[in-house]
Amino acid sequence: MNADELVYLSRDPLNAETPLERQIGVITPASRHYVRDHFAIPAAPERLAIEGAVRTPLQLDLDDVRSLPRRSLIVTLECAGNGRAFLDPPAAGEQWRTGAVGTAEWTGASLRTVLEMAGPLANAVELVCVGADAGPSADAKARIAYERSLPLADAMRDDVLLAYAMNGVDLPREHGAPLRLLVPGWYGMASVKWLARLRLAERRFEGFFQARRYVVGDRPLREIAPRALIAWPRDGERLPARPFVARGYAWSGRGDLARVAVSADGGRSWRDATLDDALSRYAWRQWHAAVAPSASGDLVLMARAATTDGAQEPLEEVRNDLGYANNAVRPVRIEIA
């Protein structure tokens, strides 16, 4: 990892984001892809166990998984806490600004292939995904692993990967080597890193990271909410009084992004930005919009995503106890000289 590329929130556990203006194109290099860890990076598991309510428990090593048909997908991952830093009053938790999001090509086997090899029993309802990373619980009385479950129907989607490569190279250590789960379209908490065990469970999983974190009310987080962000100009930038091209990224984990509207007058008037084609239904899209400042002074830029069902990104901050999924429009104030 290159310290110049990421802004660190903490070193241990490792939490780091990338200011959006550093992104170029759709693909985020690993050196600029946000990292969100809950515990120290663990030793790499040698095998992945598939166990619980299955016909044939399995132990697979990396070569076993590599020998299965490959699947590659371009996927935007976003931390559920991205944007928490802008909540007022603040919410507890990592104070992510807008850089806990990135897009990479992930390659692996389809999780479904492996689950079918093990043969889930008829009474299996959830898949509990266990990382090798572990540490003290919140009350420090126990040691807990990072564990998160998926309803079995979601786990069986072809696009859910056991990923071993990112952008054409073996997974970097901080991104979950040797194997991580990759759940396209969902907030990053579902894409368990350093995957050690997959346990087919007969009842709803109630682990800490399933029932006490990454929930809104009593509902575990799932798909990434629609969002458009401005990558350039940056907040506080001073620009000459001539036309410029604002640019940014927009995405929705549901694959239903329809358009991006841009305002250069603090939200009084809006017009559509030009939106690039999607590389996949899970990948963010670049947008750009020409802006012609009418006078010197301050100018407030805003970008706002709309989905195919006509819904728009909220203008007001999104509040819940733990500060998740705050996809509110994020204004950028610039000064026209």
Add this chain to the structure above:
Amino acid sequence: MNADELVYLSRDPLNAETPLERQIGVITPASRHYVRDHFAIPAAPERLAIEGAVRTPLQLDLDDVRSLPRRSLIVTLECAGNGRAFLDPPAAGEQWRTGAVGTAEWTGASLRTVLEMAGPLANAVELVCVGADAGPSADAKARIAYERSLPLADAMRDDVLLAYAMNGVDLPREHGAPLRLLVPGWYGMASVKWLARLRLAERRFEGFFQARRYVVGDRPLREIAPRALIAWPRDGERLPARPFVARGYAWSGRGDLARVAVSADGGRSWRDATLDDALSRYAWRQWHAAVAPSASGDLVLMARAATTDGAQEPLEEVRNDLGYANNAVRPVRIEIA
């Protein structure tokens, strides 16, 4: 550059390829992307001149180009000499095997934007693209630059880029920093690196690399011919007598790839491989096919691309004076133990 990832044909000029089995997914990291240079890597040009038959000659620096609307495309580049090593008898030139091909996300401004800023005059017919790299001519009597032209109609296609980034980072030096041309769909010779000058010309350009190299007969090479290659198993590999999944890549610079057929009996019988979706019309696609060896002994695998017009990749080698565009089916012999 990482010496472990590439196989060097020469160090000065730098010529290196990547055995196809090292590729994972669609995106080729820069460390594994083939490099084909004609001269030593030059000092980075400070400005790009747009000159000749234009209304307004321009001098642009990198920041000027970066301020224009961005365009990102996933593009497979292939050297026109890829596959030359298999010609029998051999043809003169770099002896590329099958690794002088790779796929990256390239980001830049549309060349058209810059040409329109300069305003081509009505009598302009070609765009001569001049790299900063230069060296002795074939007879050593003069010093020549790497120069290649595009018909103006081709240069004005929106997808032709003045690229400054590859896979989300600034162009690496060996890939043409600070600015290179990127002509999607065409053999790599058109994507001039270390771009120093763009000259609008009133007549057909007859420079060395336009009229004496990268030609078949008297026709300059253009679009990449359709091709499917096997990435795994490797030629000479020994495998146990059980079913396996062969995999590889297929592409066509004309964007008309329709299917890949695979034979496991040296070409007597063929069936269709599973072909992944295309990330762009210019990007190679992964394919895979299950193979069930019927007996021990040698087995000859072949993969063959077919295009939407029904044409198939040739089974016999493609010969021309300089050994270009040899897209013949490349068999892989494996031993079943």
